[in-house]
Amino acid sequence: MLAHMSEQKAKKILIVDDEPDVADLVAYHLKAKGYEVATENNPTVSIATARSFLPDLVILDIMMPDLNGIQVCRILRADPRLAHVPIIFLTAKAEESDRISGFETGCDDYICKPFSTKELVLRVQSIFRRAATVAAPDVKRLQVGQVLLDTERHEVTVHGRPIELTATEFKLLRLLMERRGRVQTREHLLINVWNYETEIETRTVDTHIRRLREKLGMEADWIETIRGVGYRMADRKAEACSI
Numbered sequence: 001m002l003a004h005m006s007e008q009k010a011k012k013i014l015i016v017d018d019e020p021d022v023a024d025l026v027a028y029h030l031k032a033k034g035y036e037v038a039t040e041n042n043p044t045v046s047i048a049t050a051r052s053f054l055p056d057l058v059i060l061d062i063m064m065p066d067l068n069g070i071q072v073c074r075i076l077r078a079d080p081r082l083a084h085v086p087i088i089f090l091t092a093k094a095e096e097s098d099r100i101s102g103f104e105t106g107c108d109d110y111i112c113k114p115f116s117t118k119e120l121v122l123r124v125q126s127i128f129r130r131a132a133t134v135a136a137p138d139v140k141r142l143q144v145g146q147v148l149l150d151t152e153r154h155e156v157t158v159h160g161r162p163i164e165l166t167a168t169e170f171k172l173l174r175l176l177m178e179r180r181g182r183v184q185t186r187e188h189l190l191i192n193v194w195n196y197e198t199e200i201e202t203r204t205v206d207t208h209i210r211r212l213r214e215k216l217g218m219e220a221d222w223i224e225t226i227r228g229v230g231y232r233m234a235d236r237k238a239e240a241c242s243i
Helices: 002-007 020-032 043-053 069-077 096-105 117-132 167-178 186-193 203-222 237-242
Strands: 012-016 036-040 057-061 087-091 109-112 141-144 147-150 155-158 161-163 223-226 230-233
Touching: 012 020, 012 043, 020 036, 020 117, 036 043, 043 069, 057 069, 057 117, 069 087, 069 096, 087 117, 096 203, 109 117, 141 167, 147 167, 147 203, 155 203, 167 186, 167 203, 167 230, 186 203, 186 230, 203 223, 203 230
Parallel strands: 012 036, 012 057, 057 087, 087 109
Antiparallel strands: 141 147, 147 155, 155 161, 223 230
């Protein structure tokens, strides 16, 4: 596996945690898998580090002094160069409300302390695997209404204006557009977008759908809620033909 990764450019991971022992432990296991890793124990410096290092993934502690992980995440999401970078929250805050808050902020995964380093590495590998998966390689651009998704450029525009989506929001929108007209259950979305094979809070899906609709603005009603089941990207081709 290391030889295979060395043939390609190693994925870069930034670990931000005010506990040096935790950051060093995680870094050790990720480096052993062939990743290029940078650690930062000062959250106020982490933004500059992220902008210079330009990581492919960020592992971010929430409970830190001066600038907490939620605030760091928001700043990263506001930077065009880092807006699409997957973020894993690593935190001792294990309440459901904390996890929901984390997903609402824009994280892609949430791991509670104490944690298994093996599980963390598997979560990292899973995120990179999902990012590399192309469900329909022959389709480069998807369009629904005035929403245009470019799979090659990893860009989404609404009425010709670009919008910033997190990596998870992009995957969620792409899946809905690729399966336009077909109902996607919350469980199906959890498995295909988040790659979870065990049951977790389906509110994770609801939270991301709400944030996605907010970003789509006037085109938000293309995403339909099927009560008690899940969501669907509306198929109004017949309506369009009759106009």
